[in-house]
Amino acid sequence: MGADHSRPAPPAPRRVRRILVAAVVPLVLGTLVAALLLWPRDAPTPADVSDPARYHGTVTRVVSEACPALPETPEEAPGARPQRCGTVSVRVEDGPAAGQEVVTPMPDGPGAPVVEAGDEVVLVELTDPADPASVTWNIAEHQRGMPLIWLALVFAAAIVVFGRWRGLAALAGLAASFAILLTFVLPGISAGRPPLLVAVVGAALIMFVVLYLTHGVTAQTSVAVLGTLGSLVLTGVLGVVATAATHLTGFGSEDATTLSMFQADVDLHGLLLAGIIIGSLGVLDDVTVTQAATVTELAHANPGLSRLQLYRAATRVGRAHIASTVNTIVLAYAGASLPLLLLLTADSRPVSQILTSEFLAQEIVRSAVATLGLIAAVPLTTGLAAVVTTAGRGRPAADGGTDTTPDPTANAHPAPATPATRRPAHDRADVLRALGADGSDPTASPAGRRGWPDPDRSTDSAW
Structure with a gap:
């Protein structure tokens, strides 16, 4: 979650660090207290359903046979799969019948699996209640454990090889996110806690753990934390307003309807809002971390930029980021709801009725609310980062530099000034060369030859 920026940010002044600690620590403590109050101590236990026993097995032989003709066979729907008949021999790998071959x-x-010799499958043992000695076997599905393990190993190895220690921290943050979801958010909603409140507290827990674990305990990370939390709260408020205005009930999907049959006390409207909050978190922290890092890098490349210039330049980067992320959000929701969207091609109702129906209006609200929260994260985080980054520099002069006019009220015998820490000359030269303003380009502007292009110029490409 979030972007990686390997160069450490310069330390913020002590006063700024104290202000950030005073702002972040109460939020962390408040989140922990809320999590303890909402902790699902009385979560319902799963119903004891006597499911058929399931065992692993390996297919040894497949015998196909002609299917018996039905007296009246209706016309097959387009794309329907032909009926399959025959027997499959399977060697049982575990359970009381381990080593035996069953048919x-x-x-x-x-949805039935297509099996071939050598496939590893899951068997279901069915016993006739009237005759316990009569046992039949059926193939339920393929075994997927080993392919998933290999995929997880490749996934983790790629992250660690590319991200090194930062990648390892990202994996730890991912594990923490799933732990919070599985031990707090889902059980809390199942126990009847308010879904929106549980989602906000759970998202805050995930945010604190993941951001500080992945990006370190720095002023830059604290700015991203504050920006993410503020945007999450705004997203929740917008979600409440939007779902109330559109009269969404939360019954817009078959999964929600099925859940209401098993747990009638679950607030599906709140569950919809909780899904918007959790779904927005992953994109929000990416944007906030990127904006905080952008401000830090710009100030590092040109310490003469004023607070307003930093904000304008970083906001231009944020606009480009938002332009691509909005499409990402919409496509993510569309991909998750693709089976529902495919029903549009088979629905004979007018388009206006389809768009305003519960299941599609729900996805529109999800995308719109998440996007609005994401847009708000850019100016909020960029403004905080600009204030924190420029704190302690001195009063900006009118030309964007630093005002070094002596204070007439100062002591006549000031203490010796501490030499300012300067960036390495070669590092600054590399930055200026990359910007084409190191004097080697004959077309560079005079402002560029002085060390930095026009700080207020736009980097947006012309149409």
């Missing part, structure tokens, strides 16, 4: 009917029907 099962060929899997058939919607």
Whole structure:
């Protein structure tokens, strides 16, 4: 989660660090207290359902047979799969029948697995209640454990090899996110706690753990934390207003309807809001970390930029980031709801009725609210980062530099000044050369030859 910026940010002045600590520590303590109060101590236990026993097995032989003709066969729908008949021999790998070879009917029907010799499958043992000695076996699905393990190993190795220690910290943050979701957010909602409140507290816990673990305890990270938390609260408020205005109930999907049958006390409207909060968090922290790092890098490249110039330059970067992220949000929600969207092609209702129906209006509200919260994160985080980065520099002069006019009220015998820490000359030269303003380009402007291009110029490409 978030962007990686390997160069450490310069330390903020002590006064600024104290202000950030005074702002962040109460938020952390408040989040912990809220989590303790909302902790699901009385979460309902899963119902004891006597599911059929499931065992692992390996297919040894597949025998296909002609299916018996039905007296009246309706016309098959376009794209329907032909009926499959026959038997499959499977060697049982575990359970009381381990080592035995059983014969099962060929899997058939919607979603049935297509098996071949050598496939590893999951078997279901069915016992006839009227005759316990009569046992039949069926193939439920393929075993997916080993492919998922290899995929997880490749995923983790790629992150660690590319990100090194930062990648390892990102994996730890990912594990912490799932731990909070599985131990607090989901059980809390199942226990009847307010879903929106549980989601906000859970998202705050995830944010504190992931951002500080991945990016370190720095002023730059604290700015990203404050920007993310403020944007999350705004997203929640916008979600409440938008769902109330559109009269969404939360029953816009088949999953929600099924959940209401098993847990009638779950607030599906609150669950919809909780999903918006959790779904927005991953994109929000990416934007806030990037904006905080952008301000820091700009100030590091040109210490003469004023607070307003830093804000304007970093906001231009934020606009470009938002322009691409908005499309990411919409496509992410569209991909998750693709089966529902495909129903549009088979629906004979007018487009206006389809767009205002519960299931599609729900996705529109998700995308719009998440995008509005994301847009608000850019000026909020950029402004905080500009204030923190320029704190302790001295009063900016009218030309964007630093006012060094002596104070007439100062002591006549001031203490010896501490030499300012300067950036390495070669580092500044590299930055200026990359900007084409090191004097080697004959077309560079006079402002560029003085060490920095026009700080107020726009980097947006012309249409």
